[in-house]
Amino acid sequence: MTPEPAGIVVVGASLAGLRGAEALRRGGYGGPLTLVGAEPYRPYDRPPLSKHVLAGELEPGATRLPELTALRARWRLGSAAVALDRAARTIRLSDGSVLAYDRLLLATGAEARPWPAAAGGGLSGIHTLRGRDDATSLRAALVAGPRRVLIVGGGLIGCEAASCLRDLGLPVTLVDPNPTPLAKTLGTFVGSVIAACLRASGAEFRPGTMVRAFEGDASGRVVRARLADGSAIEADLVIAALGATRATGWLDGAGLMADPGGVTCDAACRARTAAGAACPDIYVAGDVARWPIRLYGGRLVSVEHWSNAVEQAAHAARNMLAHADDQRPYEHLPAFWSSQFGINIKLVGLTAGADSISVVQGTRASRRFLAVYGQAGRSIAALSFDQARWLPAYAEAIRAGDPVPPILGAADQPRIETAAPGFPPPRAAAPAAQPAEVAHG
Ligand SMILES: Cc1cc2nc3c(=O)[nH]c(=O)nc-3n(C[C@H](O)[C@H](O)[C@H](O)COP(=O)(O)OP(=O)(O)OC[C@H]3O[C@@H](n4cnc5c(N)ncnc54)[C@H](O)[C@@H]3O)c2cc1C
Incomplete structure (x- = not known):
């Protein structure tokens, strides 16, 4: 048989x-x-x-x-x-x-990358956000009305959480070692727009800030973050958004x-x-x-x-x-979306290695724009903030390896602004260790 x-x-x-x-x-x-x-x-x-x-x-x-x-x-x-x-x-x-x-x-x-146990990671009140159970317990902690929520990490999840929490009216501080949020994924040229949104929402944004450890009270509950410069941030709820x-x-x-x-x-x-x-x-x-x-x-x-x-x-x-x-090769153009501060963000392509960014439609000041990342004169990624109508056309240009900017004469293209994307230099590993290559964390 x-x-x-x-x-x-x-x-x-x-x-x-x-x-x-x-x-x-x-x-x-x-x-x-x-x-x-x-x-x-x-x-x-x-x-x-x-x-x-x-x-x-x-x-x-x-x-x-x-x-x-x-x-x-x-x-x-x-x-x-x-x-x-x-x-x-x-x-x-x-x-x-x-x-x-x-x-x-x-x-x-x-x-989710956890906060290291040796730096206070075992205290209650420190949350990560990856799965359904994480979301359930974090939501319960938010409903309980924390005095201040500290979000460690200005990646996509840290920023989305900050946006949500401000909508709920909760006091929020977001810290990140880089000059702006989303600096690693999108660069500081675009990250500065999100920094402005964070601040306009009423959140406190502290760039260039490294948390060294968390400290707790006698019951083992987090009460503050001790920073690398020795100062402290009082917080009774922490979201460790350190990537995955x-x-x-x-x-x-x-x-x-x-x-x-x-x-x-x-x-x-x-x-x-x-x-x-x-x-x-x-x-x-x-x-x-x-x-x-x-x-x-x-x-x-x-x-x-x-x-x-x-x-x-x-x-x-x-x-x-x-x-x-x-066996056919997997031919994929990476793409993601995020929504935060009322903005629908979409990216196609990979930004790593970009040496230029050109705003090709709209403006950063209006928070409605489409920008193209270039590397050695070639278009490698395109990003839209509430401006996704032409994104598929730019995706095609990226697939074709077109020069940057790939499309001239597009709608809503008053003036093409080109700058350096502003990716932060690689850092030595710290408690908030490095996220993966293209993280949603
Ligand atoms: C909070 C959050 C928000 C996000 N928002 C966006 C967004 O807006 N846009 C976007 O493009 N992407 C977003 N993402 C990313 C997107 O959700 C992931 O890319 C997607 O979930 C990946 O799916 P996956 O099945 O590969 O992995 P996962 O969703 O991580 O699933 C893996 C599963 O495998 C299970 N598993 C792990 N180890 C084992 C084991 N040893 N044995 C058995 N099972 C195991 C895990 O428990 C899990 O259920 C977000 C992710 C998170 C966490």
Whole structure:
């Protein structure tokens, strides 16, 4: 008798895991399909957590993602994968059970970087924001009416949280080591617009500020942040928005090229072994994947963007079902959105390495503009603040590698303002350690 096929196992039951599983079914896969998820919930959407959930407009449970295809899957929720044995083609789960696989999709995403325990990270009142449970407990803490909320980190999540909290009327201080928020992702030229929004909202923004440690009261609750210059900020609630690390710890010893920066895969999304070979039976997608991006010279990138999780999962699923001779490269133009201070922000492309930025439509002063990042005269990314109508055209220009600025004579193009983007120089690692290459944290 032929033994039953072990089938496909998807590790990580969130956006990439779900969309990957759906693509497998849509692609005609009819065999056994198992989704393993560390969290006890069916896949849910993270973007609303730092926006509508914090604002109290949406219950955390209302973020569940729609299932677009009948999956006929076995769900193993609430049990994390803890080990991978590639030779035996099995994974071990935290409940001790062992699952066999024929093919594996790694979609374990990322985890919020915690505040270090040695610097007061164990105090109550210090929150991170990555999952549904984080949002539930942070929302409860906000409803309790904190005297002052300190947000450490002016990345996308720190800024979105600050915007939400100001809408709730809460006193907020945001600190960041750089001269402006979003400096690492967008540069200070654009970050200064967000700094102005923060201040106009009534938040206190303290640039160039490093928190060294948190101090607590006798009950173990945070009361203040001690800064690197010895001064202090009093705060009874802290949001540590320090970026994320990839959820790869369980792969230690599995012989894959995996570390807190991601699981390296080839252009076809196949995981690479430590020796560099592509595994024919293990694919990677979403935040956890680190892949060579052809459009940017084949350098390895890993992004924390919703659209990549969806597209890469579908692409990996397609290749999982295809013959070894028909493995197609993943051609993706990274893109994300954010909403904060009433502004809809959208970025296409990668800004890293940009040496110029040109405002090609609108103006920074009006907070409604479209800007193009250039590198050595070539357009590499485009950013819009409430001005996304032409963004698809700029995305095409980036794909084509057009010179910067790529489009002349566009609507609402009174004068093209060009400047240096103002990316901060790399810093030595501090308690607030470095975010990943393109973080939403
Ligand atoms: C608060 C917040 C707001 C965001 N807002 C935006 C936005 O506005 N725009 C945008 O483009 N992007 C945004 N993002 C990013 C976007 O949500 C992510 O890119 C997306 O969730 C990635 O999906 P993923 O499935 O790859 O990873 P994740 O969503 O991180 O999911 C991975 C899943 O794997 C599970 N897992 C981890 N380890 C294991 C294990 N060993 N075994 C089993 N399961 C495991 C995790 O518990 C998790 O459920 C936001 C992210 C956050 C956190």
